[in-house]
Amino acid sequence: MSVKVRIPTILRTYTGGASEVSAEGATLSEVITDLEKNHQGIAARVLDDAGKLRRFVNVYVNDDDVRFEQGLQTPTPDGAGVSIIPAVAGGC
Numbered sequence: 001m002s003v004k005v006r007i008p009t010i011l012r013t014y015t016g017g018a019s020e021v022s023a024e025g026a027t028l029s030e031v032i033t034d035l036e037k038n039h040q041g042i043a044a045r046v047l048d049d050a051g052k053l054r055r056f057v058n059v060y061v062n063d064d065d066v067r068f069e070q071g072l073q074t075p076t077p078d079g080a081g082v083s084i085i086p087a088v089a090g091g092c
Helices: 009-015 028-038 042-046
Strands: 002-006 020-024 057-061 081-086
């Protein structure tokens, strides 16, 4: 399955500056594996040392937050949009 992955500004150094890249995979886990194959280093920014999604990184398949779906096993149908969104903290 081919999907479009939207890359946040902070991770674009791994994609040569591209804001969107294509990736293959039937699940989010497979998509991240394919991203890593083609854009080495990106998986370490999305996954922790245990291979789980980092606490402060939100990932959506289409409009669904994968944390409320099947996590890394969330299906990624052909043509789906995957968004990687780092959490932003701050304030006064």
